[in-house]
Amino acid sequence: MGDFLSLLWTHLDVTVAILLFGIGFTTLLLYHNLIKKIIGLNIMDTATFLFLTSQGFITGRSAPVLTEGVETAAGYVNPIPSGLVLTGIVVSVSVTAVMLALTIRLYRRYHTLDIDSMTLMMKGEDE
Amino acid sequence: MQLVQNVPFFSIMLSMVSAIVTPVLPRRAAKWLSVGMVSVVVCLHIWFLPFMVSLGGSYTYMMGHFPAPWGNELRAGLLEALIALALSIVMLLSQLSGMNKLQRQIDPPKQGLFYVMCNLVMAGMLTLTYTNDLFTAYVFIEILALSSCALMMARQVGHTMVASMRYMILSLLGSGLILIAIALTYNLTGHLLMENIRAVIAQYAADGEYALPISVIIGLFIAGIAIKCGIFPFHMWLPDAYGYSTSAASAVLSSVVSKAYFFLLVKIFYRVIGINVVMSDMALNLMLVLGVLSMILGSIGAIRCLDIRRMVAYSSVSQMGYLFAWVGLGSTVGVAAAMFHLVVHALCKSMLFLSVSPLCDASGDSKRFVDLRGAGYRYVIPGIAFTLGSLSMVGIPILGGFFSKIFFAEAAISGAGWVRITLLAALALSTLLNALYFMHTVLGLYRRPKKGFVRQPFIKSRLTAVTLSVFGFINLTIGFFAKDIINLITTGIQNFA
Numbered sequence: 059m060g061d062f063l064s065l066l067w068t069h070l071d072v073t074v075a076i077l078l079f080g081i082g083f084t085t086l087l088l089y090h091n092l093i094k095k096i097i098g099l100n101i102m103d104t105a106t107f108l109f110l111t112s113q114g115f116i117t118g119r120s121a122p123v124l125t126e127g128v129e130t131a132a133g134y135v136n137p138i139p140s141g142l143v144l145t146g147i148v149v150s151v152s153v154t155a156v157m158l159a160l161t162i163r164l165y166r167r168y169h170t171l172d173i174d175s176m177t178l179m180m181k182g183e184d185e
Numbered sequence: 186m187q188l189v190q191n192v193p194f195f196s197i198m199l200s201m202v203s204a205i206v207t208p209v210l211p212r213r214a215a216k217w218l219s220v221g222m223v224s225v226v227v228c229l230h231i232w233f234l235p236f237m238v239s240l241g242g243s244y245t246y247m248m249g250h251f252p253a254p255w256g257n258e259l260r261a262g263l264l265e266a267l268i269a270l271a272l273s274i275v276m277l278l279s280q281l282s283g284m285n286k287l288q289r290q291i292d293p294p295k296q297g298l299f300y301v302m303c304n305l306v307m308a309g310m311l312t313l314t315y316t317n318d319l320f321t322a323y324v325f326i327e328i329l330a331l332s333s334c335a336l337m338m339a340r341q342v343g344h345t346m347v348a349s350m351r352y353m354i355l356s357l358l359g360s361g362l363i364l365i366a367i368a369l370t371y372n373l374t375g376h377l378l379m380e381n382i383r384a385v386i387a388q389y390a391a392d393g394e395y396a397l398p399i400s401v402i403i404g405l406f407i408a409g410i411a412i413k414c415g416i417f418p419f420h421m422w423l424p425d426a427y428g429y430s431t432s433a434a435s436a437v438l439s440s441v442v443s444k445a446y447f448f449l450l451v452k453i454f455y456r457v458i459g460i461n462v463v464m465s466d467m468a469l470n471l472m473l474v475l476g477v478l479s480m481i482l483g484s485i486g487a488i489r490c491l492d493i494r495r496m497v498a499y500s501s502v503s504q505m506g507y508l509f510a511w512v513g514l515g516s517t518v519g520v521a522a523a524m525f526h527l528v529v530h531a532l533c534k535s536m537l538f539l540s541v542s543p544l545c546d547a548s549g550d551s552k553r554f555v556d557l558r559g560a561g562y563r564y565v566i567p568g569i570a571f572t573l574g575s576l577s578m579v580g581i582p583i584l585g586g587f588f589s590k591i592f593f594a595e596a597a598i599s600g601a602g603w604v605r606i607t608l609l610a611a612l613a614l615s616t617l618l619n620a621l622y623f624m625h626t627v628l629g630l631y632r633r634p635k636k637g638f639v640r641q642p643f644i645k646s647r648l649t650a651v652t653l654s655v656f657g658f659i660n661l662t663i664g665f666f667a668k669d670i671i672n673l674i675t676t677g678i679q680n681f682a
Binding site for chain 1: 320324327330331334335338341342343344346347349350351353354357358360361364365368371372377425
């Protein structure tokens, strides 16, 4: 048990990422409110990004920007995960925008944010 | 480097560029640009496929002249060319055939945007088929998810909006799982190009290192793609989405989008992780279980439907289950059978969706089986197309579906122990259920019609008549070339590794 805890402590970033992912995932699945679902989704995305960025980080090295003095690769952290996270953030932003737009549409039609009561009302419609 | 080798790149760029240009064009121009672009892609692939056959192998296409471990690459092989050709044909015919219905169902200002989404789906499909880079695949998975959501809710009724919300939630969960899998893969190997990753993973497998993380990666990829394809426990959004959106959108979603995701999964198995590693891994059983459940429960869902569009949608769940189960079998024969069925099902299911909508129109705009009685007499060509598609799905000889059933059975027999028995039993049961609901529907279409419906002219809309005839012709003839196609697929799979 002690070993396991110290393992969690040494990989603190991964632990936090897993916790955040769990929080996001349960929020996404358990809440009926669409806005809360979207928030859960964003937390989940953030967890993934944290995991990804932390994997590219090397202790004691600096950001991969060419500065005076340091000109070898050994001075820098791995830039690729950061690049991937940047792409991921763009994707996440656009997805959130689309989902919020959809939520507005649904709210105008059904006057609720609860997806279950929406489904019930939808089943009542014929077409 | 010959000119013809640029076809994959040109096709992707064409669809991307027309997606950018389309929003500023007037509605009619947008429509014909999109149709023209897809026709050009189809023509390019008709030129490209014989070249790939004569080449006999595959090649990688460097983007921007950065060498292997850094740059972004496309890879073209026999299998990719075949799948891209088949799915582009489906895309073209779906757009043409669903055009009239679409003009009635979607607000006029938004029709141009519908074609933007079609272009993006096309770009996503082609990129997922051809890319050699894992992260590019992720980006285009997201593009495909967003654009298919927009296609789904282009016709704004309650069902499609709620369904697209559910689709987005599930689909983003799926993308999240795929992104984690990609992050883990990058951690483990330090590469994003497929070939480099495979070399490193093969080394790990030989040394017996990292067995658990590799299993987790395979499991995450399977779960992510299963969610996106609408396999059984994740199919809640599917019947409403396919059942209520406009017919072109349903055809594209069921036949192009989910097939592209599935092809990506197979590609990941072969080119990223290495098929030998995948086949000896326990995680593959997840795919088998999901597939078998989906085959049976999808069919049961279809039987319980009272409405023809939802029935065809549920049948999609069941047919995607076939693909998953036979790749989960873990043998090359199984994968080849699944690839053959992918082509057959894409051509057949889109025809079913597109023939259903004129039949419904001829029955007072109703989708219920009761009102559709005798619709086959009222509108002849769609009736024949629907019958042909149903017969193919059930597996009547000389049609494509019959050969996929044969290949499935052959592959299942070559399996070992309980897997063989389960798959054969599932195949038999699912075929029986298929026959039950499809034949019930077809017989209903040709029962004595209720009074009061007007018979439609033989050719009411030239577009519908021509596209459905072309669809019918392709579905009829694909059976005659089954042997050639499966040989092509087998060679393609050999070159894949």
